[in-house]
Amino acid sequence: MNDFRYRMAKFFNGRTGVDALGRTVTWVALILMLLTMITHSSIPYLLAMVCLIYSIWRMLSKNYQKRYYENAKFLEKTAGIRRHFSGLQYKFRGFVARTKENYRLRKxxxxxxxxxxxxxxxxxxxxxxxxxxxxxxxxxxxxxx
Ligand SMILES: [Zn+2]
The missing domain is CATH 2.30.30 (SH3 type barrels.)
Structure with a gap:
């Protein structure tokens, strides 16, 4: 197992690996896969494949600087959306905490x-x-x- 881990580390050494953009693309691929199962359409399937291949290609890419630049660009462009989502997440946590507290008080x-x-x-x-x-x-x- 350790040997496997070592070999993996060695394999990924000098490669891009998983970054925010790669993670997002992988998530998109998973969502598209889900859509494929629901709609039985081949379009989301093809898009999912493209996303998966792209994320794997990114992960294995040795042009680290270029990938890094792409990731930075991606983060910059999605800053607003990500802020919005973290705001939602924050609100959701507040809602859960309030519901729990209400439940406790109702007892x-x-x-x-x-x-x-x-x-x-x-x-x-x-x-x-x-x-x-x-x-x-x-x-x-x-x-x-
Ligand atoms: Zn009164």
Whole structure:
């Protein structure tokens, strides 16, 4: 296994290897493959093959500087899109964190509305019938939690 790794390292030495552009092209190829399976069309299949061959060719290319330049150009052109995506990723993580927190709180608290002003209120669960004073309009009512 180590011998294999060593040989791989030696093989890739002086070659471009996997960079951001190569990774993106590989992903595009995978998506196109998926499209091929869904649509049964030969166009995405051919495009996927082109992408795969291109990414492998890039990976093995010995013209490292030229590939490096291409990758830099690619990163520069996609900076806006990548920023947008990382923004989405950030939002998505926030959404997941909030959902988890809500779920945790819902196990601890009972949520209900004030009968007179509809203000959202909460109280710790499992206390039976409690007297609630609305934080907004100060209406007092009985709630089972
Ligand atoms: Zn109220």
């Amino acid at each position: 601890i608290y009972a949520y209900f509305k004030c009968p007179s002003c509809k203000q959202k209120l909460r109280a710790p669960k499992g206390r039976g019938k409690i007297q609630v004073t609305c934080s907004k309009c100060h209406t007092v009512f009985i709630k089972k939690v």
